[in-house]
Amino acid sequence: MKRRTFLTATTTSLAAAPLTGHARATGRTAGDHEVAARFWGAMPTGVTVSRRGRVFVNFPRWGDDVPFTVAELRGGKPVAYPDAEVNREDPSDLAGHLQxxxxxxxxxxxxxWILDTGSPLMAESSYGGPKLVAVDLRTDRIVRKILFPPEVVPSDSYPNDVRFDLRRGAEGMAFVTDSSGSNGVVVVDLATGRSWRRLTGHPSALPDDGFLPVIEGEPFMNRPADGEPTRFEVGSDGIAISADGKRLFYCPLSSRRLHSVSTDAVADPDASQAEVAATVEDLGYKPMADGLESDDKGRIYGGDLEHNTIWRRNPDGTYETLAQGPDLIWVDTLSVASDRHLYAIANQLNRQADHHEGHDLRRKPYLLVRVPIDTGPVRLV
Known part of the structure; x- marks a missing residue:
């Protein structure tokens, strides 16, 4: 991740105003959100739900004790998935294990699909570590493994999130955000395993200059135990796909802007970077958000990290607040499920020791919450 030394700032006017108009309540059960699961061990970042209601989560190896990096929730508790052996970190067999x-x-x-960064502790990765792994949910067995070549995912990259359009090509395509290094989007042809980069270094994929959010009452920065604070600067992170598959929505984490790009353009391996960039649209202000999600009615979802809310962007560009409360601390990944709920991880990432002079201020449990919505997931198949 890029970092810049912080010199001076005040908290005045640093945080954008919270969304207005549709917040339903405040407090621990604000809005209609409910706690679906609590995590007392490692910090989760991702969640997804199958058609049959199976819930999967993941735990990156950022310094917590992480016995398994992917899990299925069974009886409300995480269990290594698809098994404990593949979840064993093994630097001697990067491709054979989830790192x-x-x-x-x-x-x-x-x-x-499991997106492995290959970067424990966010260190530089090596070939075999960064990969996409597919598991057949009928048999609970790994059926596909796609390794990213270093010319597509260099050692300083950080593959972050992924969306799919299975109508493209022979077996579909995946679109992956790269939130470190040069930033951008990685496209994967699922039939051949071939991958290529798009929007590398494009301004829409980079952290906003001078970005300094205020979270829980203080400027959010990298604050090491020794040394000067630096700005928290993370590029392309959240990604979502439109209901018709024509546009990819994406955002840097260190930004309050939302952009989209033509899916046809990024999916064309022969298109030039300039041709792809010409299809980028600036969709204007959005709250500071980590993950993004979309539904089959053409709406986009995210969390407002500065105001502990979950929001929805309508096709006309208006926003509404779906949930708000003091337990929604750092809404990370979101997932629209077939049960007509939006699931979201709230993991207190901003309270990690790296942001508080070496003091870990996180307070377990971390949460999986869900909000009822009137729609289902995007299914491009």
Whole structure:
């Protein structure tokens, strides 16, 4: 991740105003959100739900004790998935084991895809570590493994989140955000395993200059135990796909802007970077959000990290607040499920020791919450 030394700032006017108009309540059970699961061990980042209601989560290896980096919730508790052996961190067999998973997503064909960064402790990765792994949910067996070549995912990259359109090509395509290094989007042809980069270094994929959010009453920065504070600067992170598959929505984490790009353009391996960039649209202000999600009515979802809310962006560009409360601390990944609920991880990422002079201020449990919505997931199949 890029970092810049912080010199001086005040908290005045640093945080954008919270969304207005549709917040239903405040307090621990604000809005209609309910706690679906509590995590007392490692910190989760990702969640996804299958058509049959199976819930999967992941735990990146960022310094917590992480016995398994992917899990299925069974009886409300995480269990290593698909098994304990593949979840064993093994630097001697990067391709054969899950090293540090950042995201899990069930695709429109109801397969679980695991996005492995290959970067425990966010260190530089090596070939075999960064990969996409598919699990057949009928047999609970790994059926596909796609390794990213270093010219597509360099050692300083950080594959972050993924969305799918299975109508493209022979077996579909995946779209992955890269939130470190040069930033951008990685496209994967699922039939051949071939991958290529798009929007590398494009301004829409980079952290906003001078971005300094206020979270829980203080400027959010990297604050090491020794040394000067630096700005928290993370590029392309959240990603969602439109209901018709024509646009990809994406955002840097260190930003309050939302952009979209033509899916046809990024999916064309022969398109030039300039041709892809020409299709980028600036969709204006959005709250500071980590993950993004979309539904089959063309709406986009995210969390407002500065105001402990979950929001929805309507096709006309208006926003509404779906849930708000003091327990929604750092809403990370979101997932629209077939049960007509939006699931979201609230993991207190901003309270990690790296942001508080070496003091870990997180207070377990971390939460999986869900909000009732009037729609289902995007299924491009």
């Amino acid at each position: 540090s998973v950042q995201s899990v997503v069930v695709d429109p064909a109801d397969r679980l």
